[in-house]
Amino acid sequence: MKKEIPLSVPNLSIDIVDNLRECIETGWVSTGGRFITEFERKFARYVGVESAVSTQSGTAGLHLALRALGIGPGDYVIVPTLTFVAAVAPVLYQGAIPVFMDCDDTLCMDASKLEEYLKYNPGKVKAIIVVHIFGNMANMEKIMELALKYDIKVIEDATESLGTYVTEGCYKGSHAGTIGDIGVYSFNANKIITTGGGGMVVSKDQGKLEYMRYLSITAKADSLYFVHDDVGYNYRMLNIQAALGVSQLDELENFVNTKIKNYEMYRQRLSEINGITILPFKNGIRANHWFYSLLINDQVLGITRDELMKQLIEEGIQCRPVWKLIHTLKPYKGYNAYRIEQAPFYESNVLNIPCSTNLKIEDLDFVCEKIKDIVKA
Numbered sequence: 001m002k003k004e005i006p007l008s009v010p011n012l013s014i015d016i017v018d019n020l021r022e023c024i025e026t027g028w029v030s031t032g033g034r035f036i037t038e039f040e041r042k043f044a045r046y047v048g049v050e051s052a053v054s055t056q057s058g059t060a061g062l063h064l065a066l067r068a069l070g071i072g073p074g075d076y077v078i079v080p081t082l083t084f085v086a087a088v089a090p091v092l093y094q095g096a097i098p099v100f101m102d103c104d105d106t107l108c109m110d111a112s113k114l115e116e117y118l119k120y121n122p123g124k125v126k127a128i129i130v131v132h133i134f135g136n137m138a139n140m141e142k143i144m145e146l147a148l149k150y151d152i153k154v155i156e157d158a159t160e161s162l163g164t165y166v167t168e169g170c171y172k173g174s175h176a177g178t179i180g181d182i183g184v185y186s187f188n189a190n191k192i193i194t195t196g197g198g199g200m201v202v203s204k205d206q207g208k209l210e211y212m213r214y215l216s217i218t219a220k221a222d223s224l225y226f227v228h229d230d231v232g233y234n235y236r237m238l239n240i241q242a243a244l245g246v247s248q249l250d251e252l253e254n255f256v257n258t259k260i261k262n263y264e265m266y267r268q269r270l271s272e273i274n275g276i277t278i279l280p281f282k283n284g285i286r287a288n289h290w291f292y293s294l295l296i297n298d299q300v301l302g303i304t305r306d307e308l309m310k311q312l313i314e315e316g317i318q319c320r321p322v323w324k325l326i327h328t329l330k331p332y333k334g335y336n337a338y339r340i341e342q343a344p345f346y347e348s349n350v351l352n353i354p355c356s357t358n359l360k361i362e363d364l365d366f367v368c369e370k371i372k373d374i375v376k377a
């Protein structure tokens with residue numbers, strides 16, 4: 001049988017079945033049950049905040065964050081162009097106006113361009129959605145300084161960076177997602193831990209956090225008489241999702257260690273190839289090393305990124321480019337994009353390779369050998 005190596009798949013222990021059995025036997029399979037509160041408490045402890053609110057998805061969390069910060073029709077929100085579309089779509093759900101920002105070499109938002117934009121557009125922007133791409137971390141010191149100066153709210157999309165934290169500077173010890181006004185996480189199946197689908201929001205502002213919890217349960221003010229005194233959503237996490245979450249959270253540090261180990265192995269093995277560089281994670285953080293991105297120099301390598309990708313896929317190795325830049329996509333084309341210069345380069349030259357925590361050493365060998373064979377041929 002042909003070997004197939006997927007890009008990023010869940011690593012679920014069979015012990016999780018005990019938690020699921022409890023949900024089924026007790027009938028607590030929906031938006032109530034002990035696993036939800038346990039997961040929220042455990043999660044808050046892990047990232048070092050007082051409390052957390054679970055959601056159906058990271059996208060739902062981002063939408064709640066915008067609502068809680070009062071972002072509505074006509075408000076300007078700065079967003080990255082190089083990211084997954086779910087970081088931006090909720091801005092349009094709210095009738096707000098995205099302004100697309102370029103990335104720097106961490107693939108996260110370029111804080112210098114952000115500074116430049118704000119200098120020439122003071123008073124215009126109400127919020128920024130910063131995405132910590134692939135487990136890396138944006139320049140939060142600079143972004144928070146600008147946010148303070150210009151009175152702008154900051155939403156951290158930490159959906160890809162659970163487990164990443166700062167090790168130097170004024171935010172030393174802070175986890176990705178806990179520095180801005182609201183932080184959002186995802187437990188989608190490709191993330192470092194998964195609940196099948198799901199998300200979490202955190203905030204230092206307990207009022208905002210409770211408001212998001214309330215909105216996530218259809219803004220139900222009285223559960224006996226069904227009084228809803230705001231327009232809410234059905235965004236609350238299910239007990240069966242949280243039943244996976246409590247168990248996955250116990251594995252998180254092991255998963256990060258595996259991610260780091262596998263990254264190092266790829267880095268060493270692939271550094272022998274001229275024209276391929278595995279993108280580094282920045283200094284001053286403990287990165288969760290969620291995704292492994294190769295930067296392909298086709299001139300040196302003698303083969304294009306897309307040709308390499310095609311041949312790897314034919315060999316059963318799932319790999320992917322980064323996302324299409326959002327400001328070029330149909331629903332987002334008409335909006336402002338500020339000096340997008342770096343992102344097109346990464347869009348054209350990055351290739352993500354298998355990074356699941358359950359990869360075996362022979363899988364990693366197989367990927368490296370196939371890459372070497374293809375570029376030699």
Ligand SMILES: Cc1ncc(COP(=O)(O)O)c(C=O)c1O
Nearest residue numbers: 057058059084086087159186188
């Ligand atoms: C950067 C980013 N933002 C938002 C999301 C949305 O999370 P979810 O799939 O849980 O809705 C994802 C991933 O799925 C993501 O990678």
